[in-house]
Amino acid sequence: MVDLRGQYSHIKSEVDEAIQSVIDSAAFVKGAKVTEFQHHLEEFLQVKHVIPVGNGTDALQIALMSLGLKPGDEVITPTFTFIATAEVVAVLGLTPVLVDVDPTTFCISVEALKKVISPKTKAIVPVHLFGQNADMEQILSIAKEHHLYVVEDACQSIASRYTFSNGESRPSGCMGDIGCTSFFPSKNLGCYGDGGALFTNDDDLAEKIRCIANHGMKVRYHHDRIGVNSRLDSIQAAVLDVKLPHLMEYTEKRQAAAMYYTRSLQSLKELILPQTGEQSTHVFHQYTLQVTDGRRDQLQAYLKEHDIPSMIYYPIPLHLQKAYQSDRYGEGDFPVAEKLSKTVLSLPMHTELDEEQLNYIVEEIKRFFN
Ligand SMILES: Cc1ncc(COP(=O)(O)O)c(C=O)c1O
CATH class of the missing domain: 3.40.640.10 (Type I PLP-dependent aspartate aminotransferase-like (Major domain))
Structure with a gap:
């Protein structure tokens, strides 16, 4: 990653x-x-x-x-x-x-x-x-x-x-x-x-x-x-x-990689790509997309087979963690977070991603869906 x-x-x-x-x-x-x-x-x-x-x-x-x-x-x-x-x-x-x-x-x-x-x-x-x-x-x-x-x-x-x-x-x-x-x-x-x-x-x-x-x-x-x-x-x-x-240069490299992902993947209807709120800039600590056709885990396994790392941040929201259970809330109470935990996938994101690597990653993602 x-x-x-x-x-x-x-x-x-x-x-x-x-x-x-x-x-x-x-x-x-x-x-x-x-x-x-x-x-x-x-x-x-x-x-x-x-x-x-x-x-x-x-x-x-x-x-x-x-x-x-x-x-x-x-x-x-x-x-x-x-x-x-x-x-x-x-x-x-x-x-x-x-x-x-x-x-x-x-x-x-x-x-x-x-x-x-x-x-x-x-x-x-x-x-x-x-x-x-x-x-x-x-x-x-x-x-x-x-x-x-x-x-x-x-x-x-x-x-x-x-x-x-x-x-x-x-x-x-x-x-x-x-x-x-x-x-x-x-x-x-x-x-x-x-x-x-x-x-x-x-x-x-x-x-x-x-x-x-x-x-x-x-x-x-x-x-x-x-x-x-x-x-x-x-x-x-x-x-x-x-x-x-070097931080601003590192930030720009992350933003450029994110733009590459977004440009290349925006035609895939199975994905929701990261969106930035109106008042904030985004420094892409993670590039986290959502897989909406229920095949997030299959995509992750496919990427792994092709030597592409990916991570699920975060697979379980805090209110469903054993140590944080409370009478205040339970499963179903926070639908956005619960949905995200089932659909999100973070792609490799760092300062050293070159065009060849980015191209390989997006082409494999496209191949998975086509
Ligand atoms: C959102 C958030 N909060 C807190 C932390 C804790 O930072 P650290 O791992 O340095 O203790 C991290 C980093 O892992 C984080 O991503």
Whole structure:
């Protein structure tokens, strides 16, 4: 699905040198490289604070910890996402309230979200799924009306942008109170291990987040709040600092591959191809189509036989996962997510796809249907 070795081959000397310089400095944890990368990302996103942490899941957990929520408080999040989004809510003793997604963007349905707001609701965690932003204009307006926090799960959407109806354009993850991202190797900006970050323009929240990520301390061995240990290590920061200047070029390569898929497959009536919401750009963390004739699994098996990888993100929505069952909902309650889990298929998507590979993939898909 990704070609990290191919991508590395273009930046090998820069990456090797950056890693070597961390080894030479022996500043493996909290080194200068982490601060350098943090500032470069702040500049790139035009956000006041980037707080690097150990991974995207930690980023989401720390974000919720910083909001001072209490057990039983409700956090609304989509049922069609990676487990981490709801997992951190449950881990903190908060109540995940799952809702259905929009059939066009696969992001949280604003109509569904409105219906579940209760006096216990304290936060909304929209997920910018597969690389495009949820309907942030509406979400922020609902949050304002009901005094709710908004924590963006931007783990799949770095470098995508959202334009508000007043013409203002903002980067993904920098619109709500806090944004969270992941630098997992296959992400659009990926390191060579685990990594993540939080974004915020709020000075008080930034201070709390830094404190929580560092065992709840500001002054060494003085623990003002309950925290965790979550750090981006210097070697990962060095890799990310080499890759960040390439991020827009990487994004354009993904978008070009997506356009190729769309152009080549749009005549197949058995497929619904990815659509982008009006106010967002799409950075195609995934190119996810829907197979509408019931043969999704057969297509996947056919592609496998022809050495073409594909993935089902996500085969089971969260409300049907054993660990997340609730009296609130059951099978049939979130028809869009349930249908997507049976029809979606993600095609290879990365920065190294060339025309020959793309052509091979689309020709095999066409052959399957003809
Ligand atoms: C939507 C979403 N949320 C959260 C995460 C968690 O990130 P990580 O794997 O870095 O913990 C991921 C990435 O896997 C993700 O795709």
